[in-house]
Amino acid sequence: xxxxxxxxxxxxxxxxxxxxxxxxxxxxxxxxxxxxxxxxxxxxxxxxxxxxxxxxxxxxxx
Amino acid sequence: xxxxxxxxxxxxxxxxxxxxxxxxxxxxxxxxxxxxxxxxxxxxxxxxxxxxxxxxxxxxxxxxxxxxxxxxxxxxxxxxxxxxxxxxxxxxxxxxxxxxxxxxxxxxxxxxxxxxxxxxxxxxxxxxxxxxxxxxxxxxxxxxxxxxxxxxxxxxxxxxxxxxxxxxxxxxxxxxxxxxxxxxxxxxxxxxxxxxxxxxxxxxxxxxxxxxxxxxxxxxxxxxxxxxxxxxxxxxxxxxxxxxxxxxxxxxxxxxxxxxxxxxxxxxxxxxxxxxxxxxxxxxxxxxxxxxxxxxxxxxxxxxxxxxxxxxxxxxxxxxxxxxxxxxxxxxxxxxxxxxxxxxxxxxxxxxxxxxxxxxxxxxxxxxxxxxxxxxxxxxxxxxxxxxxxxxxxxxxxxxxxxxxxxxxxxxxxxx
Numbered sequence: 001x002x003x004x005x006x007x008x009x010x011x012x013x014x015x016x017x018x019x020x021x022x023x024x025x026x027x028x029x030x031x032x033x034x035x036x037x038x039x040x041x042x043x044x045x046x047x048x049x050x051x052x053x054x055x056x057x058x059x060x061x062x
Numbered sequence: 063x064x065x066x067x068x069x070x071x072x073x074x075x076x077x078x079x080x081x082x083x084x085x086x087x088x089x090x091x092x093x094x095x096x097x098x099x100x101x102x103x104x105x106x107x108x109x110x111x112x113x114x115x116x117x118x119x120x121x122x123x124x125x126x127x128x129x130x131x132x133x134x135x136x137x138x139x140x141x142x143x144x145x146x147x148x149x150x151x152x153x154x155x156x157x158x159x160x161x162x163x164x165x166x167x168x169x170x171x172x173x174x175x176x177x178x179x180x181x182x183x184x185x186x187x188x189x190x191x192x193x194x195x196x197x198x199x200x201x202x203x204x205x206x207x208x209x210x211x212x213x214x215x216x217x218x219x220x221x222x223x224x225x226x227x228x229x230x231x232x233x234x235x236x237x238x239x240x241x242x243x244x245x246x247x248x249x250x251x252x253x254x255x256x257x258x259x260x261x262x263x264x265x266x267x268x269x270x271x272x273x274x275x276x277x278x279x280x281x282x283x284x285x286x287x288x289x290x291x292x293x294x295x296x297x298x299x300x301x302x303x304x305x306x307x308x309x310x311x312x313x314x315x316x317x318x319x320x321x322x323x324x325x326x327x328x329x330x331x332x333x334x335x336x337x338x339x340x341x342x343x344x345x346x347x348x349x350x351x352x353x354x355x356x357x358x359x360x361x362x363x364x365x366x367x368x369x370x371x372x373x374x375x376x377x378x379x380x381x382x383x384x385x386x387x388x389x390x391x392x393x394x395x396x397x398x399x400x401x402x403x404x405x406x407x408x409x410x411x412x413x414x415x416x417x418x419x420x421x422x423x424x425x426x427x428x429x430x431x432x433x434x435x436x437x438x439x440x441x442x443x444x445x446x447x448x449x450x451x452x453x454x455x456x457x458x459x460x461x462x463x464x465x466x467x468x469x470x471x472x473x474x475x476x477x478x
Contacts, residue, residue: 046431047465056468057431059477060310062065 066328066427066475069308073327074405074423076306077367080299081177083228084256084291087220089212091167093184094155098167100131101148105163105360106318107333108151111142115319117198117355120447121162122147124200128208129166135200153314153325156301157184158293158360161196161443162319169208170216174231174294176302183297187211187219188290190283193450196359197443210276218277222263229259231295232409235369238288239420240413244377245292246361246370247384247439247454252288257281289361296363303327310471311404312424315366315436315459319358319443324463326426329470336462341442343455344385355445357457362438368407368420371437371456372399376412376420384439386456395437396421402428402436426471429464 019038021028028040047053090097097103102122114122123138126147132138141147152159159165164186171184189207193199223229234255241251261278268274281287300313309327316323321335338357345351364370374381375396378389386395393414399421400406406419429435435458442453472478 044433048433050465053430053465053468056472056478057427060066060427060468060472060475062067 064308066308066310069306069328070311070404070423070425073303073306073309073311073313076179076303077299077311077422078405078407078409079178080232080302082174082231082295082298083177084172084223084231084294085175085228086173086223087170087187087216088173089167089216090157090165090169090171090184090186093171093173093182094157094165097155097165098148100146101150101166102126103150103152103155103157103159103163103165104318105159105161105358106151106316107153107321107323107335109149109318109320111149113320115355115358116445116447117358117443118162118319120198120200121164121195122149123447124195124204125164125166127200128205129168151316151318152360153297153316154331155184156182156297158297158316158363159186159196160188160289160293160361161359161441162198163360164195168212170212170220172219172291172294174291174298175228176298179302181298181301183294183301185290185294185297187216188284188287190280191286191451193448197441197450198355198447199450200448214273215277215280218264218268218273219260221267222260225267226259226263229256231291235292235295236410239373239376239410242377242379243288244370244373244380244439246289246364247441248285248377248380249288249292250285252292253281253285256288256291289364292364292369293361296367296369297360299367300363304331308475310426310468312366312426315362315424315438316360317357317362319355322357322460322463324426324459324467326467326471329467329474332470334463334467334470336460336466339457339460341440341453341455341457342385343440343442343453344383345442345453346451349444349452353444353449353452355443357438357440358443359440361440362436362459365436365438366424368403368410368422371395371439372403372422373410373412373420374437374439375415378414380439384454384456398434399437401432402434404428426464426467429461430468433461435459435461435464
């Protein structure tokens, strides 16, 4: 990082938030309802969190 | 050692290399080896009479009367319950059938030959809309229509197709996709394109103008006429992939109104089943979801080859028809299916997606990992026998089929 960056105003804090929401869509819906700019990314743990199936998937990955 | 990925590429290659051609229409007894007397082929995985839903029982009662195996519907039901008929899935005989999927000896079946691999697949002729046997209809009008199809339409189509030398289906489907069909709930373009080819052949081979007018009128009035052709084609395309060892690609998805079943290349002809789900959709006036039967039919074979719900982006009009949202959301369905498939079909492309190929080759590993299950566009049957179609909608394949298949596949690969 350029050391002079420390001297500049931080756009991230000064500008309205731009949000990427991962996982639970409800958070994205609530933020959008409040007028926030939000992009939702659908994500869930592999095999819905089922450890046995996730283990098999790892062994069948080739 | 061959990897699963390379086995899946071989399964995909076989799915894409097929050259399906509609070659004939003949009585099922002539086409399907082993289709014995008093044997009734039905949609979906195996099921016994006591577990069958209303429409499937209604269709079986009707077809038994049609074949002369029962005096009336009540007699047919008694005989069915007493074990007088043998029930088998269409899929066990290289056949498929929409909704209840009745196939018996004297019904005419369309014959699709996969000329790249030499196999053939079969499907009965689409009866039209309204009260029909595929939705469990079994009254006198339904049976009279089946008799006319057996005695007039089937033989006429057979003569016309034999004169044609066969109608290649791959280019026809490609054109239909550019005209707004997805080949499950919208077949208006392909039905019209097929009729355009059949009409002069029928005119040359018909037994008199009265029969010709009736045949042309019947096909021309049925927007879903092509569905059964597309289904036989789907079966002809998927069968060569059934024995690709080490592949996790799905070779069949099918429902009998009680169970949803899938088959996977690497586990051969074993069925993995789970209870069918209820379609979500739009109902015809006077009907509601209280009237609906759960998901039924072999027609999900079209999704298995990348059409139907997988090609939703090609058919924005269908999104509204099946109650799946706005037309602008059509592409989202196809994008989602691309997440669970191993490739795309360069021969079948979608204009609205910059001519991307339809997603093809469902990988059970991707389904289980993502939790994204195949989207199937479907008609909705009334739950009582004899009423018919009450709506159209979208249904998801149950995740449990894919989870169970994954465990069995892992065992077959020696890692479970």
